[in-house]
Amino acid sequence: MPARLREMRWPSDREAVLSFQYEVYEKNFPGFRVTPGFLRDYAVQLKQAARSPYEHMYVLDNGGAVCGFLWIEVRATMVDPLVGYVKNIYIAPEVRGQGYAKMLLEAADEWFRFRGCTKATLDVSVCNEEAVSLYQSAGYEIIRHRMEKSY
């Protein structure tokens, strides 16, 4: 049976979602190590988001086992009063390549549109090629480069 999308339940989904953050953060920020302190702070943010009308969290449920996560919010930018922002997306390795991330991004589009957003945005590291490819296949375009140089 395919995994199904459902709203994240706080606190019962908390441990699964926290366990995903090792890969999300260590892949996107090479050199960064997820620590117990980082996860504690992250759990506080999740708990606040679970109560916020501006944020929403979904999980992918595979027969009771959580195998995916999406965290989205609406925010204002300097030029747009209402923009959808994808804060976090994760699919467990055993169910990757089956279109689940695309499905989560479609759920994000629906949630953003319902709230009146005229566009969606996100940040991703260039080194995360799978994620960049996912976002492009979901219609996202690169509109800004963050540049750095090493000494």
Ligand SMILES: CC(C)(COP(=O)(O)OP(=O)(O)OC[C@H]1O[C@@H](n2cnc3c(N)ncnc32)[C@H](O)[C@@H]1OP(=O)(O)O)[C@@H](O)C(=O)NCCC(=O)NCCS
């Ligand atoms: C990125 C990630 C969410 C993709 O999840 P997924 O369910 O496997 O993705 P999908 O099956 O929905 O694939 C959709 C598109 O993503 C891209 N993609 C997915 N896996 C890919 C891979 N291994 N290599 C290249 N492109 C890939 C493709 O464009 C694909 O479209 P296609 O099937 O038409 O080629 C998943 O690999 C993941 O959770 N990675 C770790 C967490 C992470 O980096 N999150 C992003 C934070 S910015």
